[in-house]
Amino acid sequence: MCGIVGIVGRAPVAPLIVDALKRLEYRGYDSAGVATIDHGRLGRRRAEGKLVNLEKRLGEEPLDGTIGIGHTRWATHGVPNETNAHPHFSNDVAIVHNGIIENFAxxxxxxxxxxxxxxSQTDTEVVAHLVSRELAKGLGPVEAAHNALKQLEGAFALAIMFRGDEDMIIGARNGPPLAVGHGEGEMYLGSDAIALAPFTNAITYLEDGDWAVVRRGGMEIFDIEGKPVDRKRQQSIGSSYLVDKGNYRHFMEKEIYEQPEVVSHTLAHYLDFANGVAKDFETPFDFGKIDRLAISACGTAYLAGLVGKYWFERHARLPVDIDIASEFRYREMPLSKQSGALFISQSGETADTLASLRYCRQEGLPIGAIVNVRESTIARESDGIFPTLAGPEIGVASTKAFTCQLSVLASLAVKAAAARGEVDAEGEKLLVRQLSEAPKLANQTLKLAGQIEKLARDLSHYKHVLYLGRDTNYPLAMEGALKLKEISYIHAEGYAAGELKHGPIALIDEQMPVIVIAPHDRIFEKTVSNMQEVAARGGKIILITDAKGAKHSTIDTLDTIIVPDVPEIISPIVYSLPIQMLAYYTAVFMGTDVDQPRNLAKSVTVE
Structure with missing residues (x-):
């Protein structure tokens, strides 16, 4: 979603703001802008498209001033163009905004x-005019901003400056994240710690309903009623983030290749490989006593949860209800206090997932969260967190965050199985040993890149692709389809292979490649029968399997990708890599913006 940066500094801030905005590019955007105050005057530069366009504009028309706000916009109200780009002005007011003002009309x-x-066509300009109208009533800037905030409905993070005041930015949060950074004689605002990392690692996160008056000498935070509140100042790990492509063409490629390492770190956080047991880490619920587990997430995180459902039910015999968060929050699901609730979000700021969490909180359920950002809102509002150790994921299409989420879910399933007495000591040791092999086998799978890249060149000529899988490979089929359409814009759908005859088979012809994910397991023969149905109708099959599966499949394929033999429990982790690489290389051949595909945002912080 949109990115916000604000600086009350001692040197010209425009170049610093642009550099900080670059660290927020991973969130997705389609225009950008900066505003500063210099000798009492408001100045602004905006540009459609990428930040390089804004930099060019600033090179031609520099902005001076030691106080400023900047923004990368992802269009909601109004098309992406310079007129709708932030910051927006109204008389003496400059404003940037992330979110949606629901009562803007x-x-x-x-x-x-x-x-x-x-x-403009934006809802943001409404806020600027609201503050301006309050100023016209004779109120001071702080009171005017507070009065305007009380009139807003919806989700928003805001940064507001006032002409003539070169020592104050007002920040406000109701939904999308906003953090205040502390410096020496300087203060900062940012959508996340990554943006502020070069300036400071001392961060205060605003909570919903908070608004802050930020000056060089410090800040004051108030609630929506205007009462002062205290918020914890903490050290952020954002400063340790290395956001650099290195020798890779794209962040997504780099993040695909980081998976053996980050999966290893994540598994080692939860599992004792030496002794073959799940570690004695704290959980917000007792796996041995809860009667059900409710999982909720969005997008790729939801598909990770769907794989987790198979693991919890198979190994721990723990029933799992799983919902897309945007549906969960509205269908008023009946919940039992004997159940546990588990939420999955890479950013920890996903709006629908957070709303679902709060529904479960009201129902009295213990709450756990699988997040990649320990300082996020979802993490802070949970009873306990299960961190993934993926590090910053810049590519919008999730890769290493997904496999780290799978690693956490598999580890939790093993812990639950042991707690519920569904595996004995030897069984637990076997599962832990099998999971320990995931990084090695993932590294071997990455060596298939050359073959997959060649195949992707052929795939890039098609307009539609079908993915099929059974058991845990069904969620992988949906994930493969999601990855391909996200970054290559080729229409793709993922189905349970057994559903082929119930509709999708009507699509099969010579122009419909069918990607089948089928390790040689207990249901391999069932999947082969589906492949035969595809072949009989002229469909072009791409088979992703292991050596035994390739040997026992006698059906002609467009290509067969042979993955190393893997234990069943780590199959989803290892088989994720070829479907990611296939989507990545296809998108490269299509010439799309791989890291920042059109219309998508990394962190969906509004509904």
Whole structure:
């Protein structure tokens, strides 16, 4: 989603703001802008498209000033162009905004009736005019901002500056994250710690309903009623993040190749490989006593949870209900206090997942969260967190975050199985040993890159692709389809292989490649029968299997990708890599923006 940066500094801030915005590019955006105050005057530069366009504009028309705000915009209200780009001005007010103002139409009508003119199609400009209208009533900047905030409905993070005041930015949060960074004679605002990492590692995270008056000498935080509140100042790990492509063409490629290492770190966090047991880490619920587990997530995280459902039910005999978070929060699911709730989010800021968490909180369930950002809102509002150790994931299409989520879920399934008495000591030791092999086998799988890249060149000529799989390979089929359409824009669908005859088979012809994920397991023969149905109708099959599966499949394929033999429990982790590489190389051949595909945001912080 959109990115916000604000600096009350001692040197010209425009170049610093642009550099900070670059660290937020992974969130997704389609325009950018910076505003500063210099000798009492507001100045602004905006540009459609990537930050390089804004840099060019600033090179031609520099902005001076030691206070400023900047923004990368992901379009919601209004098309992506320079007019709709932030910051927005209204008389003496400059503002940047992440989120959606739900009552903007009502507010806009009121403002127009009072003579305010709108230059953009955005909901953000409403906020600027609201503050301006409060100033016109004779209020000071702080009181005007507070009065305007009380009129807003929806999700928002805001940074506001006032003409003539070169020592104050007002920040506000209701939903999307916003952090205040502490410096020596300087203060900062940012959407996350990564943006502020070069400036400071001392961070205060605003909570929902908070607004802050930020000056060079410090800050004051208030709740929506205007009462002072205290928020914890903490050391951020953002400063240790190395956000660099290195020798790779794209962040996504780099992150694919980081998976053996980060999966190893994540598994080692939860499992004692030497003794063959799950470690004695704290959990917010007692796996031995809960009667069900409710899992909720969005996108790729939801598909990780769906794989986890198979593991929990098979190994721990623990029933699992899993929902897409945007559905969970509205269907008013009946919940038992004897159950546990588990939420999965890479950023820890996913709006629908957070809303589902709060529903479970109201119902009195113990809450756990699998997150990659320990300082995130979901992490802070959970009873316990299960961190993934993926490090920063910059590519919008999730790769290493997904396999680390799988690693956590597999580890939790082993712990639950032992706690519920569903595996004995030897059984637990076997599962732990099998999981310990995942990094090695993932590294071997990455050596298939040359073959997959060649295949991707052929795949890039098609307009539609079907993915099939059974058991845990069904969620992988959906994940493969999601990856391909996210970054290559080729239409793709993932189905349970057994559903082929119930509709999707109507699509099969010579122009419909079918990617079948089928390790040689207990249901391999069932999947082969589905492949035969595809072959009989002229479909082009791409088979992802192991050596035994390749040997026992007598069906002609467009290509067969042979993955190392893997134990069943780590199959989803290892088989994730070839489907990621296939999507990546296809997108490269298509010439798309792999790391920042159109219309997508890394962190969906509004509904």
């Amino acid at each position: 009502e507010l806009r009508s009121s403002l127009i009736a009072d003579g305010y003119e709108f230059a």
